[in-house]
Amino acid sequence: MNRKKLSEASHARMIRLYINLNRMDEDWRQTVISSAELGELIGTSGENIRKDLNTLGCRASGRGYRIAGLAASLREALHLDTRVMNAGLAGLDSWGALLIRNPESFPGIRIVAAFDNSQNRLERTESAISLYPSYEIREVFEQEKIEIGILASESGDPERIMNRMIDGGIRGLVNLTGCQLNVPPEIWYRQADLTAPFLSIVSRINGVEK
Amino acid sequence: MNRKKLSEASHARMIRLYINLNRMDEDWRQTVISSAELGELIGTSGENIRKDLNTLGCRASGRGYRIAGLAASLREALHLDTRVMNAGLAGLDSWGALLIRNPESFPGIRIVAAFDNSQNRLERTESAISLYPSYEIREVFEQEKIEIGILASESGDPERIMNRMIDGGIRGLVNLTGCQLNVPPEIWYRQADLTAPFLSIVSRINGVEK
DNA sequence: AGTTATCTGTGAAAAATTTCACAGATAATT
């Protein structure tokens, strides 16, 4: 029932709220929770929470928001209540090697195929999910109805890998590398590069004054 | 020689620019590069780049910025030119297991010790770096002069792990988990949780209209 | 040496986001 489009900031907050609500789903001593408390849960203000939840159509009842249905309401409002989505992963050298070992690391997503440029690595890697050479990305993505691409390696030509995924029909792309991609606007895109936050912290620490 | 403090947005951009400049350090056909081109390199506008670089004290020369010294200038302006920093990692179940296998995954940082609550896991894990039970965090962080804490696991009590790290003298903390931490303001903090971007994309895809 | 095309540096406007402030609503209390 969401009324208008959430801003990026808003959306990010609600995703974080959803994650953190689920983390502690069980032991609430209260039956109702205030926006300020929800804010603390994700490091933001009560006002933000109230506006966000209102935009999603969640209304409070006097003393706060009912905890019981809140996670479920969010789940629905954020459209996280639908089917499990198939994902395909390219790059088995670093993060990729870990992710394929646990193809359901992320709720709502199942990694169903992984790809690498190196035939050698494909042969050496043992995995419960199917492995293919990178040039088969388009074909396999189509066959397996893969909607999310995961770019896990900088080696090779990331832009070319991306384009194969796009040809294969993805609607979203998560880029775990530091390299810039020119992503067409119809593809939902997130960059989640770990190098950046690490460098950022080093830079700030050395910058002395805070 | 940076003149005033960079805003968070600015700082994040410059870190990303630095990373991407280094990725292609070699083969420039040009000797000078325009702010618009630099912007393309990290997906932002020329104006942003110009303002950011100016704030850092980097000046252009007519037709653009000299490529040759740019990465080095950034490195200095962002204080990334100092010593390698020691980091300590808590949690060997998921990302942690991978990170300790390559303790220098991030430039400027060396993971020198890792910790876990489970004695069993400490014994089973093979590693080139030293492993300790979590209750020794404070002591080891002090001894090894560890300045950056890495929280890699949700299990256990993340807030308690963090507090041990703070008692041990960290100045920065990278949180790879989805859980919220109440970080004191004198600690530089970044959350780099992979679950959030994945859920965010799933949510946006299912939200249909873009 | 003068002309020209390009790109910078930077105020000002616009857009996005957060914080403030408070009337109104709800549940607890008496």
Added chain:
DNA sequence: AATTATCTGTGAAATTTTTCACAGATAACT
């Protein structure tokens, strides 16, 4: 049932960030 304390919902102000617009500077060209 009336009172009270608390918390919401939401405009308005403040802050942050991005985009616009353009005078001025620089290098390339003739």
